[in-house]
Structures are given as C-alpha cells and as structure tokens.
Amino acid sequence: MxxxxxxxxxxxxxxxxxxxxxxxxxxxGQRVEYEPIQKKGYRIRNVWFLVVIAAIGLATFYTLRDLPFERPAHAADPTVVQVEARQFGFVLSRNEFRVGEPIAFQVTSVDVNHGVGIYDENMELLAQTQAMPKYTNTIYYTFEKPGTYQVLCLEYCGIGHHVMTATITVVPAQEGEGK
Ligand SMILES: [Cu+2]
Missing domain, CATH: 1.20.5 (Single alpha-helices involved in coiled-coils or other helix-helix interfaces)
Incomplete structure (x- = not known):
C-alpha cells in the first residue's frame, strides 16, 4: 500500500x-517588467518561509514527542539467528521459523554498511536495523502469521543493491519441532 x-x-x-x-x-517569448514580478516573488517567499517553518515545527513536535522510544519487550530466551550481510546478499544461519517463536536476529556486515528490513507479503516493513562491519545490531521479532517474508537491503550499498534479498519462511506453530 x-x-x-x-x-x-x-x-x-x-x-x-x-x-x-x-x-x-x-x-x-513574452517580455514583461521584471520588478513587479520580483516584488511579488519576495512576498511569496516570505510567506512560504513561515509556512515551511511552521510545518517543520509541527512535524518535529508530533514525531519526536514520544522520545526516547522504549525498546519493545522481548522474550528472555529467543532463537538466536546470525545474519551476515555482504555485497550482495544475506547469509542467515536459519531462515525457517514458527509462528510465535521469539527470534533475535544478530545482524552484522562483512564489507560495507547495509540495511536489513524484514517485509511481509504485502511488502510492509515489519522490522529493520543497520548491518555494520564490526558491529552487531539485534532485531527482536516474533512472527505472528505463517507465510513467506522478504529480507531486503535498506542502504544503497553498490551496484547490486537491488538484488540483495533473502527469504524467510514462517510455518504454523504446530508444524515446528515441539513447544
Ligand atoms: Cu546492501
């Protein structure tokens, strides 16, 4: 959407x-007097400046008033998955999960900065973080619906950025091993 x-x-x-x-x-092709146009332009510019300042002020107020964001609560014992980003692909230590299984994606990169975005079947972003060389960023996520999910790179990382994808399969809770 x-x-x-x-x-x-x-x-x-x-x-x-x-x-x-x-x-x-x-x-x-038309020739007209420049000064009246310039005057009108300056007047529009003054009003426009105030409109932009007001819009930025409002957007800042409404989007930042929840800061600092609370980290969503996560399960004490999640399934740990290593996610290694590289030009141009992802290596996941596991890519099949059960519905309701808490997962900790430990994300890193072996070359340049990448992004890791997890998308559902409607291509809506569910969770994301940066994949950075020599750092590990963790995404805590629990899938609520079975299906096929896409992992896409969110950081322009080179000529093959657009092919940088991976797939995650989520099966219904009863199909997985136990629990
Ligand atoms: Cu990338």
Missing part, C-alpha cells in the same frame, strides 16, 4: 514539474 501511494505521489509530482516546465517554455 505504501509502495503504491509513494509511486502515485511521485508520478503526480513529476507531472506537475513537467507542466510547470511546459508553462515556462510556452511563455518564455
């Missing part, structure tokens, strides 16, 4: 830029 919204908004904005460009090209 987000992907589609982002795609539509991008296309609409691109069309808007094209229309502005065409308008400017079509009217570029």
């Amino acid at each position: 987000y992907q589609q919204a982002a795609w539509i908004i991008s296309v609409v904005l691109i069309l808007f830029v094209i229309l502005v460009f065409l308008y400017v090209v079509a009217h570029s």
